[in-house]
Amino acid sequence: MTPAPPPASGPLPPLAELLETARVVSVPLTVRFRGVEHREALLFRGPAGWGEFCPFLEYGPAEASRWLACAVEAAHREFPTPRRREVPVNATVPAVEPGRVAAVLDRFPGEVREVKIKVAERGQSLADDVARVRAVRRAAPAAVLKMDANGGWDHEAALRALLALAEFEPAYVEQPVPSIEGLARLREELRRREVPVPIAADESVRKEDDPLRVARAGAADLIVVKAPPLGGVRSALEVIERSGLPAVVSSALETSVGMSAGLALAAALPELPHACGLGTASLLAGDLVAEPLIPSGGVLPVGRTEPAPELLERYEVGGERRDCWLRRLAAAHAELAARVAPGVQAADRRSYPSRSPGARPAGLDRVRRATGPPHAPATGGTP
Numbered sequence: 001m002t003p004a005p006p007p008a009s010g011p012l013p014p015l016a017e018l019l020e021t022a023r024v025v026s027v028p029l030t031v032r033f034r035g036v037e038h039r040e041a042l043l044f045r046g047p048a049g050w051g052e053f054c055p056f057l058e059y060g061p062a063e064a065s066r067w068l069a070c071a072v073e074a075a076h077r078e079f080p081t082p083r084r085r086e087v088p089v090n091a092t093v094p095a096v097e098p099g100r101v102a103a104v105l106d107r108f109p110g111e112v113r114e115v116k117i118k119v120a121e122r123g124q125s126l127a128d129d130v131a132r133v134r135a136v137r138r139a140a141p142a143a144v145l146k147m148d149a150n151g152g153w154d155h156e157a158a159l160r161a162l163l164a165l166a167e168f169e170p171a172y173v174e175q176p177v178p179s180i181e182g183l184a185r186l187r188e189e190l191r192r193r194e195v196p197v198p199i200a201a202d203e204s205v206r207k208e209d210d211p212l213r214v215a216r217a218g219a220a221d222l223i224v225v226k227a228p229p230l231g232g233v234r235s236a237l238e239v240i241e242r243s244g245l246p247a248v249v250s251s252a253l254e255t256s257v258g259m260s261a262g263l264a265l266a267a268a269l270p271e272l273p274h275a276c277g278l279g280t281a282s283l284l285a286g287d288l289v290a291e292p293l294i295p296s297g298g299v300l301p302v303g304r305t306e307p308a309p310e311l312l313e314r315y316e317v318g319g320e321r322r323d324c325w326l327r328r329l330a331a332a333h334a335e336l337a338a339r340v341a342p343g344v345q346a347a348d349r350r351s352y353p354s355r356s357p358g359a360r361p362a363g364l365d366r367v368r369r370a371t372g373p374p375h376a377p378a379t380g381g382t383p
């Protein structure tokens with residue numbers, strides 16, 4: 001297996017430095033997601049701004065280390081120069097009944113130009129999917145439609161579904177089947193039958209050790225990319241460039257602070273052929289900034305967001321949840337330190353254990369004391 005690309009795009013600060021400003025928050029969600037009702041994250045501040053470390057709870061240190069690289073980049077480096085001042089964002093329709101579609105779309109203020117519709121939900125049928133997509137077409141006749149199956153079909157079911165959904169002329173369908181080989185086989189079959197539905201890879205880019213395998217396997221027409229699982233904005237830009245495929249930028253359900261990285265990525269891309277999946281702040285029932293990144297007129301402004309002190313305080317958690325996140329931070333940091341340049345590692349080792357116990361930030365001893373895995377909820381789809 002090809003190893004993951006180096007996740008860090010700059011020097012890695014010592015763990016102790018990250019702990020000095022670390023705040024752990026728990027923000028309520030409007031809907032249950034991946035088995036939880038709150039989105040937890042650890043934020044820290046650096047010279048460039050705030051970084052948000054928010055790997056999903058079931059992710060281990062190796063996967064979480066890429067999310068840490070993204071947070072470190074956000075806090076310690078300026079983002080690449082933006083090529084646009086606002087980013088088009090799609091509306092999202094979850095796997096609701098057709099009768100609820102109009103109400104869902106009403107939550108997106110202004111004209112809705114592009115809609116992503118969840119399909120292949122467990123327990124639902126293709127007829128349910130078609131009815132939902134038809135309801136979206138009725139509610140937003142001029143909108144570009146695209147669907148996301150989150151790998152929920154097998155080859156035969158995907159083929160049937162895409163043949164049925166082709167009449168809505170989707171811009172693309174995300175991850176119709178789970179594996180890269182499956183995507184390649186399906187794409188070949190669609191080509192043979194002349195079904196004009198482009199395939200996008202999402203989970204196959206994000207969960208793979210080698211995010212470029214999708215492109216090499218000819219498994220997709222475009223890729224869905226998220227800054228945190230690809231190790232940050234610069235690292236994601238490199239993956240996109242090397243893939244040679246068009247990219248759609250999506251969120252990882254960050255707060256409006258962490259979302260700055262996704263926006264910076266979308267702003268820096270040479271081409272942005274589709275609206276991004278960055279409108280997920282509307283799934284949060286609270287946020288850390290005074291003006292959450294809720295799209296208006298189908299766009300979001302590019303730029304860094306800063307948490308409001310009173311909101312950080314409102315959603316901050318202590319006790320076991322804080323300990324859990326400090327442990328996760330330490331484990332991801334150790335993982336990342338082992339993968340960055342040896343000189344950086346050495347610097348980290350020098351500065352970290354040599355501090356006297358009295359000079360250590362309060363969180364550090366708790367990191368060392370605390371043991372055991374974080375509580376892991378059931379896995380599920382992505383926004």
Ligand SMILES: [Mg+2]
Pocket residue numbers: 148150174175202203224382383
């Ligand atoms: Mg997806």
